[in-house]
Amino acid sequence: MHDITVLVLEGSFGSGVAATLDILRAACAIAPRVGAPIPRWRICSIDGGPVRLHSGLLVETARLPRRAVSDRSVWVVPGIGVNNRHDVHTFRTRQDVQGVVGALQAHARKGGRIAAGCSAVFLLELADLLKGRRVTTAWWLAPILQQMNPECQVDAANMVCSDGQLITAGAAFAQKDLMLHILNELCGAKLVDLLSRFLLVDAREAQSQYVVPEVLASGDELVAKIVARIEERLPEMPSISGLAAEFLISERTLARHVNKATGKNPTALLQAIRLRKARTLLEQSRMSVEDIAAAVGYSDSTALRRLMRKSTGNSPRQYRR
Numbered sequence: 001m002h003d004i005t006v007l008v009l010e011g012s013f014g015s016g017v018a019a020t021l022d023i024l025r026a027a028c029a030i031a032p033r034v035g036a037p038i039p040r041w042r043i044c045s046i047d048g049g050p051v052r053l054h055s056g057l058l059v060e061t062a063r064l065p066r067r068a069v070s071d072r073s074v075w076v077v078p079g080i081g082v083n084n085r086h087d088v089h090t091f092r093t094r095q096d097v098q099g100v101v102g103a104l105q106a107h108a109r110k111g112g113r114i115a116a117g118c119s120a121v122f123l124l125e126l127a128d129l130l131k132g133r134r135v136t137t138a139w140w141l142a143p144i145l146q147q148m149n150p151e152c153q154v155d156a157a158n159m160v161c162s163d164g165q166l167i168t169a170g171a172a173f174a175q176k177d178l179m180l181h182i183l184n185e186l187c188g189a190k191l192v193d194l195l196s197r198f199l200l201v202d203a204r205e206a207q208s209q210y211v212v213p214e215v216l217a218s219g220d221e222l223v224a225k226i227v228a229r230i231e232e233r234l235p236e237m238p239s240i241s242g243l244a245a246e247f248l249i250s251e252r253t254l255a256r257h258v259n260k261a262t263g264k265n266p267t268a269l270l271q272a273i274r275l276r277k278a279r280t281l282l283e284q285s286r287m288s289v290e291d292i293a294a295a296v297g298y299s300d301s302t303a304l305r306r307l308m309r310k311s312t313g314n315s316p317r318q319y320r321r
Contacts, residue, residue: 002073003186004041007064007103009080010096014055016078016117016175023179027187027195036191039183041073046099054081064103074182075107079118079172085144088122101127108165115167115182117175124166125149136161138171143263154263157311176201220261222247226254230273237274237297240266275311278304282320289316 006020024041031038045051048063065071077100082091091097104114104127116124121137124130125145130152137145142156155161159177160169169178180201184192196202226243243266244251258266274296281292293301301316308316 001040002042002071003037003039004182005064005071005073005075006041006043007075007077007100008043008045008051008053008059008061009077009100010052010094011054011081012051012120013079013081013118013172013175014053014057016172017053017059019173019175020076020078020179023176023183023195023199026199027183027191030194030198031187031191034188034190034194036187039187046096046103071107071110071112074113074115074167074186075104076178076182077104077114077116077120077123078175079116079120079138080123082119082122082141088119088141088144088148091119091122092126097123097126104129111165113165113167115169115178117169117178118172121145121168122148124168125152129166133166134161134163135166135168136170137168140171143261146263147260156263220257222249222257223261226258227269227273230270231277234274234277235295235297237270271307274298275307278308278316279319282316292316 004024006017006024008017021043024039028038043059043061044064045061046064048061050058051061052058080091082088100123104123108114108127108129114124114129118138119141121130121135122141122145124135125148130149132151134153134155135145136142136155136158139156142154146152146154156170158170159174160167160181162181167178167181169175169181176199180192180196183195226247229243229246230238238246240251240254244254247254249257255266258264258269262269264272278292278296281287281295282289285292287295289304290301293304296304298304305315308314308319312319
């Protein structure tokens with residue numbers, strides 16, 4: 001019996017697969033030190049044999065059993081080399097992807113748990129497993145996923161989301177956060193704490209601090225112009241009605257464009273732009289927190305501190321350090 005099945009596809013991210021395997025091997029070595037269960041795992045693909053990763057590396061796999069009667073393992077699917085809408089649609093037509101989708105559906109029907117990181121979450125969408133679920137994915141792919149499946153809640157701010165049978169994670173290096181989450185469930189917090197110390201891995205709860213608003217806006221010329229206009233007007237904060245009037249559209253039309261391009265409402269987009277500017281100033285200047293708050297449109301630093309803690313888990317001074 002296995003606790004974890006790592007399911008690899010042609011073109012999977014080398015970093016995601018390597019992080020998964022390295023963390024599992026380290027967990028096996030460390031578990032006896034804290035009296036934790038030693039995780040049992042296997043690495044599989046649809047047909048077995050060597051699988052070429054996105055980086056060109058090869059990984060040896062076993063063939064995924066076609067008729068597993070009792071498979072209680074968590075299936076872990078690392079991210080795939082998919083970066084935009086075109087890649088997503090091309091990826092969905094691959095023959096091996098169709099085989100993986102069928103296997104995921106069968107595993108889910110039997111009550112099995114599935115964990116997917118980054119772009120691999122689109123496999124769960126293709127398998128029709130996301131309805132009513134709260135999930136995450138790479139933040140720049142979140143609007144695409146939300147448009148493809150309006151019946152799920154795409155929470156791109158979080159690094160890891162666990163909802164029922166599904167566990168999902170954000171962009172590529174969130175794979176390590178995903179694996180620590182799974183090992184915490186399977187083997188306990190003591191193992192994960194010691195593992196994090198050995199591997200120098202810090203707990204990260206949010207992707208929101210990494211979001212670049214203009215990247216989210218790419219593909220929608222109007223929203224790109226709105227983002228640029230907000231940035232150039234800082235520290236003045238335009239109202240939503242003022243922005244709509246400036247671009248000769250209704251507030252409803254503005255909100256629809258922003259939501260379609262970014263997955264956010266206009267107020268959340270404003271906050272993301274302010275946060276990014278504040279982070280840049282914290283990283284690249286010696287301005288005081290109070291002056292930075294003023295530079296991004298806050299009358300005092302309390303609101304900035306609250307926003308930073310909510311989005312990054314740190315105060316401005318902690319973030320700067």
